[in-house]
Structure formats: C-alpha cells, structure tokens
Amino acid sequence: xxxxxxHNPTRILFGKGEIASITSxxxxxxxxxxxxxxxxxxxxxxxxxTKKALKGFxxxxxxxxEANPRYETCMRAVEQIKTQNVTFLLAVGxxxxxxxxxxxxxxxxxxxxxxxxxxxxxxxxxxxxxxLASIMTLPATGSEMNAxxxxxxxxxxxxxxxxSDLIRPQFSVIDPMTTTxxxxxxxxxxxxxxxxxxxxxxxxxxxxxxxxxxQAEAVLATLVxxxxxxxxxxxxxxxxxxxxxxxxxxxxxxxSCGMPQDWSTHDIGHELTALYGIDxxxxxxxxxxxxxRFFINEKKEKLAQYGKRVLGLNGSVEECASQAIQxxxxxxxxxxxxxxxxxxxxxxxxxxxxxxxxxxxxNRPGFGERGLITPEVIYKIIESxx
Amino acid sequence: xxxxxxHNPTRILFGKGEIASITSxxxxxxxxxxxxxxxxxxxxxxxxxTKKALKGFxxxxxxxxEANPRYETCMRAVEQIKTQNVTFLLAVGxxxxxxxxxxxxxxxxxxxxxxxxxxxxxxxxxxxxxxLASIMTLPATGSEMNAxxxxxxxxxxxxxxxxSDLIRPQFSVIDPMTTTxxxxxxxxxxxxxxxxxxxxxxxxxxxxxxxxxxQAEAVLATLVxxxxxxxxxxxxxxxxxxxxxxxxxxxxxxxSCGMPQDWSTHDIGHELTALYGIDxxxxxxxxxxxxxRFFINEKKEKLAQYGKRVLGLNGSVEECASQAIQxxxxxxxxxxxxxxxxxxxxxxxxxxxxxxxxxxxxNRPGFGERGLITPEVIYKIIESxx
Numbered sequence: 001x002x003x004x005x006x007h008n009p010t011r012i013l014f015g016k017g018e019i020a021s022i023t024s025x026x027x028x029x030x031x032x033x034x035x036x037x038x039x040x041x042x043x044x045x046x047x048x049x050t051k052k053a054l055k056g057f058x059x060x061x062x063x064x065x066e067a068n069p070r071y072e073t074c075m076r077a078v079e080q081i082k083t084q085n086v087t088f089l090l091a092v093g094x095x096x097x098x099x100x101x102x103x104x105x106x107x108x109x110x111x112x113x114x115x116x117x118x119x120x121x122x123x124x125x126x127x128x129x130x131x132l133a134s135i136m137t138l139p140a141t142g143s144e145m146n147a148x149x150x151x152x153x154x155x156x157x158x159x160x161x162x163x164s165d166l167i168r169p170q171f172s173v174i175d176p177m178t179t180t181x182x183x184x185x186x187x188x189x190x191x192x193x194x195x196x197x198x199x200x201x202x203x204x205x206x207x208x209x210x211x212x213x214x215q216a217e218a219v220l221a222t223l224v225x226x227x228x229x230x231x232x233x234x235x236x237x238x239x240x241x242x243x244x245x246x247x248x249x250x251x252x253x254x255x256s257c258g259m260p261q262d263w264s265t266h267d268i269g270h271e272l273t274a275l276y277g278i279d280x281x282x283x284x285x286x287x288x289x290x291x292x293r294f295f296i297n298e299k300k301e302k303l304a305q306y307g308k309r310v311l312g313l314n315g316s317v318e319e320c321a322s323q324a325i326q327x328x329x330x331x332x333x334x335x336x337x338x339x340x341x342x343x344x345x346x347x348x349x350x351x352x353x354x355x356x357x358x359x360x361x362x363n364r365p366g367f368g369e370r371g372l373i374t375p376e377v378i379y380k381i382i383e384s385x386x
Numbered sequence: 387x388x389x390x391x392x393h394n395p396t397r398i399l400f401g402k403g404e405i406a407s408i409t410s411x412x413x414x415x416x417x418x419x420x421x422x423x424x425x426x427x428x429x430x431x432x433x434x435x436t437k438k439a440l441k442g443f444x445x446x447x448x449x450x451x452e453a454n455p456r457y458e459t460c461m462r463a464v465e466q467i468k469t470q471n472v473t474f475l476l477a478v479g480x481x482x483x484x485x486x487x488x489x490x491x492x493x494x495x496x497x498x499x500x501x502x503x504x505x506x507x508x509x510x511x512x513x514x515x516x517x518l519a520s521i522m523t524l525p526a527t528g529s530e531m532n533a534x535x536x537x538x539x540x541x542x543x544x545x546x547x548x549x550s551d552l553i554r555p556q557f558s559v560i561d562p563m564t565t566t567x568x569x570x571x572x573x574x575x576x577x578x579x580x581x582x583x584x585x586x587x588x589x590x591x592x593x594x595x596x597x598x599x600x601q602a603e604a605v606l607a608t609l610v611x612x613x614x615x616x617x618x619x620x621x622x623x624x625x626x627x628x629x630x631x632x633x634x635x636x637x638x639x640x641x642s643c644g645m646p647q648d649w650s651t652h653d654i655g656h657e658l659t660a661l662y663g664i665d666x667x668x669x670x671x672x673x674x675x676x677x678x679r680f681f682i683n684e685k686k687e688k689l690a691q692y693g694k695r696v697l698g699l700n701g702s703v704e705e706c707a708s709q710a711i712q713x714x715x716x717x718x719x720x721x722x723x724x725x726x727x728x729x730x731x732x733x734x735x736x737x738x739x740x741x742x743x744x745x746x747x748x749n750r751p752g753f754g755e756r757g758l759i760t761p762e763v764i765y766k767i768i769e770s771x772x
Contacts, residue, residue: 001401001628004398004401005397005398006400007397008395009394010393011393012393014389014390014392014643015389015390017389018389208627210607210611210628211604211631211632211635214603214604214607215601215635217604218597218601218603219597221600222596238594241594241644242595242596242597245387245597245598245644246597249597257631258401258627258631
C-alpha cells in the first residue's frame with residue numbers, strides 16, 4: 001500500500017425529508033444563489049422543499065445548467081454572482097449542476113485572465129472559492145462528497161476535469177425519494193457511472209490493499225445486485241437508497257487510499273462526449289471493455305479477483321479475467337446501455353483517429369496506472385469498440 | 387436503511403515517515419502539549435521523530451497516561467494545560483493516550499463543577515474544547531478518526547465512554563512502521579478490538595444496508611486474514627499497514643451509516659476492566675460470544691451472513707449462525723486471547739452478580755440494538771462465560 005492522505009470534511013445528510021435540515025447549516029446572513037438544471041426539480045417536489053428550507057434567506061436562482069455543464073453557462077452565472085454579491089452557492093440537482101457550481105465557486109474568486117486555466121493540463125491553481133453545498137438528486141458522479149468537477153467548453157469542443165480542495169461541498173443532502181422519479185435512462189447511466197468510478201480505482205494491479213479491494217468489491221457487488229432492481233421497481237425507496245450510497249462511496253476517496261488508479265476510460269470517454277454528445281456514462285460503457293481487453297495481461301489479477309468475488313466466476317486467472325470482461329459488457333447491456341460505437345452510428349476508425357489526434361496535439365505523457373496510455377494505444381482501443 | 391448524518395473532518399496521514407508532515411499542520415504560534423503514555427515512544431523512535439517535527443514550536447510534555455486512561459491523571463494534565471497556557475494538544479501513542487487527551491481537551495474548557503459529568507449517563511454537554519491531533523501507534527480503538535473516548539475513574543471504579551464532535555482530531559498520523567515493535571499481546575488485543583468494534587455495528591439485524599454490510603465484512607475478512615500473519619511476522623510492514631487501516635475503518639462511522647448498533651459487549655466489558663483490570667479487548671473476547679449465544683434468535687440472520695461470507699461456512703441459517711460463534715471463539719483463542727472468565731481465575735457467578743448489580747443501581751433503560759439488555763440478561767450472559 002502506498003502512503004496517502006485522506007481528508008473529506010463534507011457533511012452528508014442522508015434520507016427521506018432531509019432537505020428540511022439545511023436551514024441550520026447555511027450561514028445565517030448568506031445571500032444564496034440556488035443553482036439548478038433543466039427543470040426536473042420543479043416536477044419532483046425538490047424545488048418546493050428547497051425554497052421552504054431557504055425561507056428567511058436572501059435567495060436568487062440560476063437555472064439551465066446543462067447535462068454536461070458548459071463553461072459559457074457557468075460564466076454567465078459568475079457575472080450574476082458578482083453583481084448580486086452572492087455569498088453562498090447551493091447546487092440543487094445532479095452531478096452536472098454541482099460540477100458547474102464548483103467551477104463557478106472558483107471562477108468567481110479568480111483574479112487571472114480565464115478560469116478555464118484551472119482545468120486538466122492547465123497551470124493555474126485556485127487559491128480561493130465561494131462556499132457551496134448541494135442537494136443531490138441523481139446518484140452517479142459522487143460529486144456530492146468529493147473535490148472533482150468536469151466542465152465542457154463549446155468554443156473548443158473540450159471536456160476537462162478539475163480538482164480543488166476549496167470546492168468540497170460544506171454539506172450534501174441525499175434524499176433517495178427525490179430519485180424515484182428519474183427517467184430509466186438516467187438511472188441506468190448512474191449505475192454505470194458509479195460502477196466505472198469504482199473500477200478506475202480497482203481494476204489496476206494488486207498493491208497490498210486487501211481492505212481497499214474488498215471495499216471496492218462491496219460497491220461493485222451492491223451495484224450489480226441493486227441496479228437491475230431499480231430498472232424493475234423504480235419507486236422502491238430501499239433500492240434507490242442503496243444506489244445513492246453506492247454512488248457516494250464509489251468516489252469519495254476511500255477505496256483509492258494508497259492504491260493505484262487508472263482513469264483512462266474517463267479521459268477517453270470525455271472525448272466521445274465532447275465530439276459526439278454521447279451521455280457520459282454511455283461513453284464509459286463503450287471504452288472500459290476496450291481498455292480492459294487491450295491491457296488484459298497487465299490487469300488480469302484484479303479482473304479475475306473481481307470475477308471470482310463479485311460475479312462468482314470459477315477458473316484460472318486468465319479465464320476469469322476474460323469472462324469478467326464479457327460479463328461486465330452483458331451487465332451494461334442488461335441495463336439498456338449499448339457498449340459499441342456502431343450502436344450510435346459512429347464509424348470506429350474515424351472516432352479512433354479524431355480522439356487519438358486530440359491527445360497527440362496535447363503532448364500529454366502516457367497515462368493510466370502504468371503510464372501506458374498513448375495516442376497510439378487510444379487509437380487501437382477505440383477502433384476495437386466498433 | 388435509516389436516515390443518517392455522516393461528518394468526519396479528521397485528516398489522515400498514512401504511511402512510512404509521515405510524522406514529519408505534522409509540522410505544517412499545527413497552527414504556527416501554538417503552545418503544544420505532547421501527551422504520551424508509559425514510555426514505549428522512547429523505544430520505537432516515535433519520540434525523536436515527533437520532537438524533530440515539532441522543532442520551532444513551544445512544547446511541553448506530559449507522560450504517564452495509563453492503558454486505561456485515568457480521570458485522576460487527566461485532571462493533573464488539565465492543571466498544567468491551564469497554568470502553562472497550552473493551546474494545542476498532540477497525543478502520541480495508542481488509543482488510551484488519545485482518549486485521555488480528548489477528555490483533557492474538553493475538561494480544560496469546562497466551566498462546570500466536574501468534567502466527569504460528560505461521561506455516559508451524565509447530563510453535561512460540552513460546548514468548547516482545545517484543538518487536538520494524534521500520532522497513533524497502536525491499531526485498535528479507532529480513536530484517531532472518531533469523536534469517542536473512554537475514561538476510568540479510580541475513586542468510583544467506573545469506566546465510561548463519552549462522545550463529542552468537538553474533540554475529533556484535526557489530523558492523525560498513522561505510520562505502520564511504528565507498530566512493528568508492538569508486543570504480541572498488544573497486537574492481538576488490537577485485532578480483537580477492531581473486530582468487535584465492527585461486530586457491534588454489524589451483528590444486529592438486517593436493515594437493508596447491503597453496502598454497509600459488505601463494508602463491515604470487508605473489515606472482518608481482512609482482520610481474520612491479516613491478524614494471524616502479524617503474529618507470525620510482526621515486522622511485516624504490509625501486514626501492519628492493513629491492520630492499521632482496518633482499525634481506523636472499523637470505527638470511523640462509515641459502516642454504521644443508517645444501520646442499527648449494539649455496543650452491549652463494550653458496555654459489559656468495561657465493567658470487567660473496571661472491576662478486575664482485564665485488558666479492554668480481552669473483556670470483549672469473553673463477553674461477545676455470550677451476547678451472541680443469548681440472542682442467537684435475534685441475531686441469527688446477520689451471524690449466518692457473516693459465517694457464510696467471511697468464514698466460508700455452509701448450511702442453514704441456524705447452523706451457520708451457531709458455527710460462526712464457535713469459529714469466532716476459536717479465532718480469538720488462536721491469537722492467544724482467552725474467552726472465558728476461568729482463564730483469569732474469576733468466578734463467573736460472582737462477576738455476574740457484581741456487574742449486574744452495577745447496572746441495576748444505574749437504572750439505565752435496556753440497551754443493545756433492540757433494547758433487550760437488562761441487569762437480569764447481563765447476569766445470565768456473564769454467568770455463561772464461566
């Protein structure tokens with residue numbers, strides 16, 4: 001196990017009716033901006049519950065954050081935050097709303113030329129942020145209990161991740177009731193997103209972390225068990241609660257303590273969203289099996305361990321690793337998530353060339369847990385997902 | 387799953403050489419009291435590493451905290467803290483040192499008559515504490531990442547637990563290297579302590595927490611796997627690292643999120659320490675199987691699940707539950723931890739009467755996850771551990 005630091009001060013309020021608890025957690029004289037997305041919170045009761053809890057605060061609203069939050073939209077919000085002297089940001093919605101809010105919190109305080117400088121591969125380091133919190137209505141990104149955010153920029157067709165300890169939510173409310181009305185497509189996307197988050201921190205190589213391995217397998221096994229139930233019985237509170245908690249635990253930093261991490265499926269997947277507009281989780285379902293098959297020798301021990309412990313497979317390491325990949329594709333497909341580019345009418349060679357060229361132009365060093373992901377490898381992985 | 391709040395802002399610094407990292411984490415102009423125990427830190431290099439990291443700070447030392455930290459000793463430290471205007475407490479040692487330090491942090495700021503009022507069953511609620519942090523050298527109590535502490539009082543032969551969010555460590559260093567020189571007895575005690583902490587939050591009844599169940603089983607399986615290795619190869623860093631991380635994860639609040647908890651083994655065990663001076667973990671190894679056998683009908687589903695998933699048992703729920711208790715006793719004994727009162731030369735009926743009478747005199751309502759633990763039940767449980 002490697003040395004590590006773990007520090008996660010976000011307060012979680014979990015369960016039915018917990019939105020009402022936020023009143024005492026926001027500093028009393030705050031000027032609050034309530035940030036939301038396309039309007040689902042008007043249909044599921046979350047808007048009313050939130051407004052009620054915010055009674056007595058000076059509140060302005062900013063709606064219309066997109067499913068992949070756009071830099072351009074966030075910068076419009078930043079203007080309002082500044083002119084209206086907002087002191088506290090409350091994200092109400094899914095991971096995209098929260099990610100956009102995190103970016104706004106940093107951008108508002110940034111004195112440099114362009115806050116896009118914070119994103120992956122850029123050089124600026126933020127040193128101040130507005131305080132923020134969230135009411136999370138979609139179990140998927142884990143954004144409610146971490147320091148990550150992902151933003152897309154129209155003008156450059158880029159989608160990049162960022163990280164700053166300054167934008168950890170002060171608190172996050174997770175009320176599983178608010179997720180029972182999610183469209184089936186978003187429910188399935190959320191399961192796959194949480195699943196792949198876990199795998200990015202697990203399916204690498206053994207590193208003497210038996211507890212971390214088992215904690216990751218705990219999340220994987222629960223997603224494999226509960227995900228299909230949510231497809232069958234979308235209004236089951238217990239199932240939704242389990243999916244919500246899996247999603248948070250998948251990406252709050254616990255399972256990766258002292259362990260190697262991959263994240264190449266995410267980095268490649270982001271390009272497919274940026275170029276073709278495919279839902280984030282769906283890009284992961286396409287890319288992950290390609291990364292795994294390409295690096296099966298490097299990853300076989302962990303893939304076989306997953307196969308045996310989570311999927312109940314038997315056989316040699318090679319057999320279990322190979323079957324585990326196959327079964328994972330079947331799991332994604334069983335949730336209605338396609339795993340090949342042709343399912344989206346995309347020519348794999350074209351996509352492989354375009355994505356590979358983008359990485360080439362960035363001169364990024366090899367990435368993934370062994371630093372082996374190069375533009376040439378990316379080409380082959382995407383080509384294999386025809 | 388029940389509604390819950392989770393908030394744990396302690397920063398963990400884990401791994402070889404991490405004591406050196408504390409320099410930047412203590413507020414610059416602090417007057418530090420370094421609190422330690424019987425002197426093991428002078429033999430394992432921890433004292434030198436800590437003093438080096440504290441160079442530049444104004445530091446005083448307070449040694450001699452006992453294995454069961456005594457109220458009387460803590461109050462002597464509090465006097466020094468006040469007269470010397472100490473502003474930051476650094477606990478260096480095992481859980482007893484840290485628990486004592488937590489109590490001191492509260493007692494220093496308490497304006498009421500006697501800080502013993504904070505302990506279990508009393509009425510005073512602390513509202514202020516000195517800031518504190520820890521360098522944890524013994525994986526057992528989990529005190530490094532929680533808000534709990536346990537204190538003993540000579541004059542009344544009492545041992546009580548306390549809880550306050552005010553005394554969560556600001557940071558805790560866990561360097562597994564510092565644990566490789568632990569006596570075998572303390573290593574074994576630590577494994578059993580962490581194991582029973584997990585069981586107090588797990589071996590109750592099913593409550594629709596499949597992720598929490600598996601997270602608890604992850605800790606249990608790793609302790610069962612790594613504990614015996616530490617007996618065989620005490621200097622193995624990897625094994626020590628795994629035991630350390632299990633200990634922290636067993637009692638940082640994650641596995642009990644939304645789940646019922648028992649803690650009757652601890653409450654009964656505390657009395658055996660208070661009356662007979664038996665090591666804390668060893669009292670747990672005596673009491674736990676007694677609680678389980680007495681409530682086997684109430685606990686059988688979870689005991690069987692543990693038996694199947696962690697111990698690899700097969701059979702009916704009843705068979706697996708019964709075998710799981712037997713195998714757990716054998717596990718404790720295999721670590722050199724006796725599980726019966728006669729092993730300590732104690733008459734079980736006498737002990738049963740004395741402990742039962744103590745609970746009777748406190749008029750405490752029934753406790754345990756179903757509120758069924760009464761003085762009469764305590765009598766029978768202790769009597770069964772002859």
